[in-house]
Amino acid sequence: MVIAVLTVASVCALCLGTPYVPPHRLVGAVLDGDTTLAGVVVNELRFPRLVLALIAGACLGAAGLVLQEALRNPLAVPEMLGVSSGAALGVAAPLVLTLSLPAAVQPLLALGGAALGGGLTLLAAGLGRSPSAVLLTGAAVAAALQAALLVLMVMADQLDLQLIYRYLLGSLSARTWEDVTGLWPWLLVAAPALVLCAPVLSVMRLGDEDAEALGVRAQRARLAALAIAVVLIAPVTAVCGPVAWVGFLAPHLARWFNPYAGAVRWLPWSAAWGAVVVTVADVPARLALAPVETPAGAWTALLGVPAGIALMRSRRRDRMTEGSRTGAAAVRTPMPGPRTDTPRPDVEAPPAGGRGNGSQEEPGARGTAPLPGETTGTEDPR
Amino acid sequence: MRWRFVALSALAVVCAGLELVAGRGMSPGAVWDVLGGGGDATERHIFLQLRLPRMLVALGAGACLAMAGLILQSALRNPLAGPEVTGVTPGAVLGAVTATALGLAGWESPLAVVLAACAGGCAGALLLWLLVGRGGGDPAQTAVHGVLVSAVLGGLTAMVLLVEPGELGSVVQWLVGTTEGRVWEHWHLLWPWALVWGVAAWLLTGPLTLLRCGDDIAMSAGLSVRRARTLALMCAVALTAGAVAAVGALGFVGLLVPHLAMAVFGADLRVGLPGAALLGAIVVCGADAAAQLSSRLLAATLDSGRLTLPVGALTACLGAALLLVVVRRTPSRTF
Numbered sequence: 115m116v117i118a119v120l121t122v123a124s125v126c127a128l129c130l131g132t133p134y135v136p137p138h139r140l141v142g143a144v145l146d147g148d149t150t151l152a153g154v155v156v157n158e159l160r161f162p163r164l165v166l167a168l169i170a171g172a173c174l175g176a177a178g179l180v181l182q183e184a185l186r187n188p189l190a191v192p193e194m195l196g197v198s199s200g201a202a203l204g205v206a207a208p209l210v211l212t213l214s215l216p217a218a219v220q221p222l223l224a225l226g227g228a229a230l231g232g233g234l235t236l237l238a239a240g241l242g243r244s245p246s247a248v249l250l251t252g253a254a255v256a257a258a259l260q261a262a263l264l265v266l267m268v269m270a271d272q273l274d275l276q277l278i279y280r281y282l283l284g285s286l287s288a289r290t291w292e293d294v295t296g297l298w299p300w301l302l303v304a305a306p307a308l309v310l311c312a313p314v315l316s317v318m319r320l321g322d323e324d325a326e327a328l329g330v331r332a333q334r335a336r337l338a339a340l341a342i343a344v345v346l347i348a349p350v351t352a353v354c355g356p357v358a359w360v361g362f363l364a365p366h367l368a369r370w371f372n373p374y375a376g377a378v379r380w381l382p383w384s385a386a387w388g389a390v391v392v393t394v395a396d397v398p399a400r401l402a403l404a405p406v407e408t409p410a411g412a413w414t415a416l417l418g419v420p421a422g423i424a425l426m427r428s429r430r431r432d433r434m435t436e437g438s439r440t441g442a443a444a445v446r447t448p449m450p451g452p453r454t455d456t457p458r459p460d461v462e463a464p465p466a467g468g469r470g471n472g473s474q475e476e477p478g479a480r481g482t483a484p485l486p487g488e489t490t491g492t493e494d495p496r
Numbered sequence: 497m498r499w500r501f502v503a504l505s506a507l508a509v510v511c512a513g514l515e516l517v518a519g520r521g522m523s524p525g526a527v528w529d530v531l532g533g534g535g536d537a538t539e540r541h542i543f544l545q546l547r548l549p550r551m552l553v554a555l556g557a558g559a560c561l562a563m564a565g566l567i568l569q570s571a572l573r574n575p576l577a578g579p580e581v582t583g584v585t586p587g588a589v590l591g592a593v594t595a596t597a598l599g600l601a602g603w604e605s606p607l608a609v610v611l612a613a614c615a616g617g618c619a620g621a622l623l624l625w626l627l628v629g630r631g632g633g634d635p636a637q638t639a640v641h642g643v644l645v646s647a648v649l650g651g652l653t654a655m656v657l658l659v660e661p662g663e664l665g666s667v668v669q670w671l672v673g674t675t676e677g678r679v680w681e682h683w684h685l686l687w688p689w690a691l692v693w694g695v696a697a698w699l700l701t702g703p704l705t706l707l708r709c710g711d712d713i714a715m716s717a718g719l720s721v722r723r724a725r726t727l728a729l730m731c732a733v734a735l736t737a738g739a740v741a742a743v744g745a746l747g748f749v750g751l752l753v754p755h756l757a758m759a760v761f762g763a764d765l766r767v768g769l770p771g772a773a774l775l776g777a778i779v780v781c782g783a784d785a786a787a788q789l790s791s792r793l794l795a796a797t798l799d800s801g802r803l804t805l806p807v808g809a810l811t812a813c814l815g816a817a818l819l820l821v822v823v824r825r826t827p828s829r830t831f
Contacts, residue, residue, distance in 0.1 A: 194643070253643075254816040257747060261812030264672035268806055275668065283654050359647060408658050415651030419644050423627070 115371060116386045123393040127164045128156055130401055162291045167396045167410070168389040169297055170286075170350045171360055175388020176308060176381060177346040178361025179368065183315040183377045184339030188426055191362040192347050196255035197340075198358075200231020201351035203259050203266075206278050210266045221300060224352035228344045231259055236340060284357030284411025286396050293353045300349035307342045308381065315339070316377040357392055357411045363418040364388035366425040391418065497767060500760060504774050508555070511781040515551045516543070518788040545679065553678040553742050554784045554807070555777040556686045558749060560739035562776025563697055563769060564732040565750030566757060570704045570765060571728040578751025579736040581642040583620035585750070586649035588740035591616020593653050593667050597660035610685055614737035620649055621733050673746035673808025675784050682742050689738040694773065697731040701765040704728055708763070746780065746808045748815020753779055783810045 129135050135143050135152045144161070146153035174192070181190045192198040204227020205220055235252040267278055280287075314335050317325050322332040350357075367390075368383035375383070391414060399410040517524045522542050529535040530543045561579065568577045568584070579585045595612030627641045657667060669676065703724040706714040711721050736750065756779075757772035784807040791805035 189643070193647075251820055254819040258813045258816035261672065261747060261809040261816075264668065265805060265809040267668050268672060268674070268804065268809075279654075279657065283658075358651070403659060406659065408655060412651050412654045412658065415647055416655070419648045419651075423641065423644055 116383070116390060119390050120386070120393065123390060123397065124164055124168075126397050127167070127393060127400075128160050130397065131155070131160065158290070162294050163286050163289055163396070164393065165294050166289050166297075166354060167286055167392045169294070169301070170354055170357060171364070171389035171392030172385040173301075173304070173346045173350045173388070174357060174360040175364030175368075175391070176385040177343040178363075178388070179365040179377070179381055179384035180308070180311065180315065180339050180346075181343050181361065182365050183380075184318055184336050186319060186321070188366070189362070190252075191359065192343065193356070193358060193361070194256060195252035195340075196231030196235045196259055197228045197344060197347055198231075198351060198356035199256045199259035199263065200234075201225070201228035201348045202282055202356050203227045203263050204230070204348075205352055205355075206263060206266055206281065209278060209281075210270045210274060221296065221349040221352040225344065225348035228348040228351065229341075231255060232340045232344050236337065280409050281355045283409040284355035284414070285407070285409035286354050286392075286399070287407045287409070289354060297349050297353065300345065304342065304345045307345065311335075311338060311342055312378045312381050315381075319377060355409070355411060357395075358415040359418040359422070360388050360391050360414050363391055363414070363422045363425075366422050367391075370425050370428075497761070501771070501774070504760075504771070504778065508774060508778045508781070511778050511785060512551050512555065514785040515554060515781050515788075516547050518785045518792075519547060522547075546677075549680045549683045550675050550678045550784075551781065552683045553686060554675045554781045556683070556690050557675075557739040557743040557746065558753075558776035558778070558780025559694070559773035560686075560690050560735040560742075560776070561746060561750040561780070562753040562757065562772040563694060564735040564739070565752075565776075566754035566765070566769060566772045567697055567700075567704065567728050567732040567735070568750070569754050570708045571725050571732070573708060573710065575755070576751070577642070578748070578754075579732065580745070580747060580751060581646060583624040583642055583645035583649060584617045584733050584736045585620075585740055585745050586646045586653070587620020587623070588613040588617035588737045589670055589745050590649050590653045590656070591619070591737075592670055592741055594656050596667060597656050607685055610689065610738060610741040613741040614734060617733045617737040617740070620645060621729060623649075625729075669806065670740070670744035672806050673744035673811070674806035675743055676804065676806065678742065686738055686742045690735065693731055693734045693738070697728075697735065698766075698769055700724070700728050700731060701769050705763070705765045708765075743780075744808060747812035748819070749776055749780060749811055752815050752818050780807065780811070783807050783814065786810060 125137055125140070128140055129137055133152055133155050135156060139152070140156070143150065143152040143156045178191055181192065181195065182188055184190075201224040204223040204225070208223065235255045263282065267275060270278060314330055317328055317330045318332065318335055318339075320328070325332050325335070347356075347361075364387040365380065365384045367387040368380045372379060372383060392410060395410045395413040395417065399408050399413050402408060402413075517527055522539055526535055526539045527543060527547075530539055535543070564584070565578045568579060568582055569575055572582070591612040591614070592609050594616070595608055600608055600612065624642055624645045627645065653671075703714070703719055706717055706719050707721065707724060707728070714721050714724070739746070753776045754772055757768050757775050760775070761768045761771035787805045787807045787810045790810075794805065
């Protein structure tokens with residue numbers, strides 16, 4: 115499925131456009147090299163762009179899965195942890211302040227920004243807090259960084275402004291082979307780290323206490339996961355901006371297609387789906403409003419968020435029917451009924467259902483939702 | 497209770513005074529001269545045509561946002577349901593931006609901006625309503641979906657801005673929220689709108705207080721929960737739309753000021769709602785004064801004239817810091 119969609123999307127990305135290259139002439143065009151117009155366009159413009167989309171998507175998808183699994187929260191996406199905003203701030207600041215920097219420094223700046231954002235989040239959350247507290251803090255940090263970005267935008271010139279705005283949404287337009295080759299060193303660092311951390315992730319799913327019992331230090335593991343995510347996201351952000359919500363959608367797609375796999379197997383799938391998402395989004399981004407290019411990030415935000423919500427919901431519904439069938443799972447994981455109007459006294463209990471097969475959604479769905487109505491009940495002096 | 501109102505009113509006056517004094521182009525002494533009836537023509541113009549409406553708009557918008565946040569939090573029984581996370585503010589921004597991009601509205605016709613913002617805010621709230629309505633009235637779900645709806649609306653706004661890139665410069669200020677360049681026309685649009693919907697909200701405070709107790713209690717007290725909630729949400733959307741059309745998406749005011757109001761005035765909304773309005777006005781006005789002062793300071797140190805700190809950036813940073821404090825102080829299990 116992934117491979118089929120990926121192939122179709124890649125061929126579309128290479129063929130469609132103003133000089134339309136029919137699929138059967140594609141190989142010829144690539145081999146032609148610089149001699150024909152089609153060859154130049156395919157080799158120098160569309161091919162690097164496609165490769166970049168694939169790499170960026172894979173990185174973002176993998177990072178999204180790492181964060182979601184480490185924080186046990188289906189909404190723990192880089193956008194909501196301050197990581198993306200931090201990286202974007204790191205790149206945009208010198209652009210506005212008109213400091214001229216060599217291109218090689220940009221990933222470093224993005225890395226610094228991302229680490230700043232993520233580190234600020236963890237620091238503010240106090241490292242020892244529950245995953246959802248980390249998330250809420252992250253949202254606050256992200257908002258503050260976003261505000262800083264907007265201040266920069268207000269200061270910028272009209273021309274800079276368009277450039278920055280386009281960048282901030284995540285755009286793949288006018289990227290060349292140089293941008294692609296700049297990514298390799300970072301990938302070489304990130305890939306082994308990902309492989310190393312995958313088994314730990316599947317332990318983290320059991321919940322902090324069980325993970326500690328199995329010998330994983332939950333806080334350190336979370337910190338490491340964040341570091342890996344930063345290394346994955348920052349270089350991509352430096353090149354093509356924070357392509358929004360890919361880290362949200364791709365892991366959900368991976369889980370949807372392989373519901374019973376573990377974190378270890380979801381990781382490559384998530385990366386693959388991330389690549390698919392970005393590649394697919396880049397096609398309408400290039401063609402929808404033809405002479406004007408729209409940034410791919412706007413499309414991923416527009417289409418990715420509803421799709422992600424739909425996936426999250428249908429999975430929950432699936433699990434509910436399944437739980438009532440098997441019974442045992444339903445006992446272990448109290449599912450939130452569709453209409454829970456009364457406060458649930460068991461909410462503060464740690465996500466005990468984490469050991470079941472399909473329950474990683476549950477604690478997050480409840481935990482993210484920062485402050486459910488229960489708190490109102492306790493706060494109101496009545 | 498009365499002395500709290502008096503003290504806060506005094507604070508509001510102080511903030512308003514600071515707001516009048518802060519800002520460039522005119523020394524504090526000149527302000528005093530103008531207030532006393534003197535001053536030259538330029539100073540009088542700056543004071544009467546620029547600073548006074550700016551101060552009033554800041555006060556009004558702060559009050560609107562705070563009231564809207566309190567209504568939303570009460571009606572949805574969700575302490576995190578600020579207008580920003582329920583899709584209302586992003587929707588209103590989208591409406592305003594779309595209207596501007598289509599050429600239906602602009603600086604010369606602020607009324608159209610208000611109406612477009614209102615329509616957009618309603619659309620955002622409706623979207624959330626549709627999403628959550630089927631999933632049930634669980635406040636936790638509402639908050640999660642609100643964030644996602646905001647993301648979608650943000651993406652749409654971005655699309656509109658990219659199709660009409662010429663508008664970008666004038667529209668960025670709506671994205672961050674600023675009181676820069678607000679004139680009497682904005683104020684003339686804002687105050688009747690705020691007054692009408694503020695009074696409507698105040699009339700709803702009784703049912704709202706019941707709604708805060710939970711649907712079951714409200715229903716057993718004889719309240720038509722669905723109708724009361726719809727009316728309250730309408731009020732909140734209208735108030736937010738007015739504020740957004742006037743000053744843009746001021747971050748965190750609608751989220752955090754209601755909590756402040758509950759801490760100061762208690763849970764009775766008949767007192768809390770006017771209190772929240774007062775507090776919101778103080779916060780936005782004070783933040784604007786601080787933003788102007790600090791941007792003057794920054795401009796002096798960095799020696800660049802075009803640096804202006806919009807008030808929205810300040811409220812967002814302050815709000816984020818405050819939210820962090822709240823998160824840290826609350827035991828982790830409540831989240």
